Structures are given as C-alpha cells and as structure tokens.
Amino acid sequence: MDVEKLTKALQWRGFTVERFATAAEAADWMDQAIDGVSVGFGGCLTAEQMGLYPRLSAHNRCFWHWQGDSRDDASRSDVYITSVNALAETGELINIDGTGNRVGATLWGPKEVYFVVGRNKVAPDFDAALWRARNVAAPKNAQRLKRKTPCAVRGDRCYDCKSPERICRGLVVLWEKPTAFEKMTVVLIDEDLGL
Numbered sequence: 001m002d003v004e005k006l007t008k009a010l011q012w013r014g015f016t017v018e019r020f021a022t023a024a025e026a027a028d029w030m031d032q033a034i035d036g037v038s039v040g041f042g043g044c045l046t047a048e049q050m051g052l053y054p055r056l057s058a059h060n061r062c063f064w065h066w067q068g069d070s071r072d073d074a075s076r077s078d079v080y081i082t083s084v085n086a087l088a089e090t091g092e093l094i095n096i097d098g099t100g101n102r103v104g105a106t107l108w109g110p111k112e113v114y115f116v117v118g119r120n121k122v123a124p125d126f127d128a129a130l131w132r133a134r135n136v137a138a139p140k141n142a143q144r145l146k147r148k149t150p151c152a153v154r155g156d157r158c159y160d161c162k163s164p165e166r167i168c169r170g171l172v173v174l175w176e177k178p179t180a181f182e183k184m185t186v187v188l189i190d191e192d193l194g195l
C-alpha cells in the first residue's frame with residue numbers, strides 16, 4: 001500500500017484523512033474527537049474490534065443495531081461510524097449492503113461520517129477495490145452471518161447468487177465527499193481489521 005498516494009487521493013476528493021499505526025491509537029483519537037453528540041454505527045466489525053461503542057457511549061448518545069438500538073436513530077445521528085468493504089489507492093470508497101442502512105447513511109442523514117479502515121481493505125485501483133468488495137469482503141461477511149449462499153459455502157468468490165439470503169443488494173461508490181456532509185474523515189489504520 002502506498003499510503004502517501006492514498007492520502008493525497010482522498011484529500012483531493014474532499015475527504016479528511018487521519019493516519020494511525022494501531023487500532024488502539026485510532027480509538028484513543030476518536031474518543032477525544034467525538035464528544036457530546038449523537039453517534040450512529042453501521043454494521044461494522046472494525047468498529048467492534050476497536051471497542052468504539054463502549055468508549056464513545058461514556059460521553060455520547062450512541063445508537064447501534066448490534067446493541068439493540070434502531071437503525072433509524074443511527075442514521076439520524078450527528079456522527080456516523082462505519083468502515084468500507086474496499087478502498088482504492090486512487091481514493092474511491094466502496095461499500096456493498098443488504099439492508100441499506102449502512103450505505104444510506106453515507107449518502108444522506110448525519111452531519112459527519114468517520115470511515116475506520118484497516119490496511120487489508122486497500123486495493124491498488126478502483127477495479128481491484130470493486131473486485132475485493134464483491135469477491136473477498138462480501139463472501140466473508142456472508143460466512144460471518146451464516147447465510148445460505150454459494151459464497152458462504154465455498155468461501156472463494158462471489159457467485160452473483162439469486163439466494164433469498166443474498167447480502168449484496170446495493171453498491172455505493174463515493175467518488176468524492178457528498179456536499180450534504182460537513183465532513184467525512186477516513187481513519188487509516190496500519191493493521192488488518194474487519195473483513
């Protein structure tokens with residue numbers, strides 16, 4: 001991964017970039033940067049691995065459906081936290097969703113979004129990032145969710161299935177920060193996190 005190239009590409013597209021060596025350092029920074037607001041979480045293994053929900057809940061009003069809160073409340077929060085399924089070194093952010101709440105909140109709703117991204121999510125260009133999102137992240141998520149899909153059974157690639165349990169129903173590519181948002185921050189972490 002060429003982190004300097006990635007940082008410049010993201011900044012050129014209107015994203016703010018923060019870089020950290022470890023998830024613990026990134027979590028410390030987010031714990032002080034996000035204070036006294038409402039915070040929504042998307043389904044996000046990286047945020048869970050970083051321990052963000054319990055830390056931020058101590059001084060913010062947090063909403064996460066993984067913790068029994070409503071997705072609607074999360075999508076209407078001041079701040080939204082999610083990851084990406086893939087990030088191109090050329091600066092495009094890619095997410096695939098089944099329910100739609102996670103990708104929806106990165107297009108409209110909150111004032112500010114933080115994308116927490118481990119180094120394993122980065123691909124050299126847009127085509128490679130899209131391939132990763134479809135053939136690596138989605139099958140791993142289908143396995144994690146124990147879905148009855150061909151990718152979850154075989155674990156090797158996407159089969160563009162017609163399964164009723166298909167988790168890939170919408171694709172969002174952020175070419176640039178949408179103007180509806182005051183700020184979008186990509187938190188780059190030099191560790192493997194999420195799927």
Ligand code: SF4
Pocket residue numbers: 134138139142149150151152157158159160161162163165166167168
């Ligand atoms: S479309 Fe179906 S086969 Fe492809 S990754 Fe999604 S759930 Fe798996």
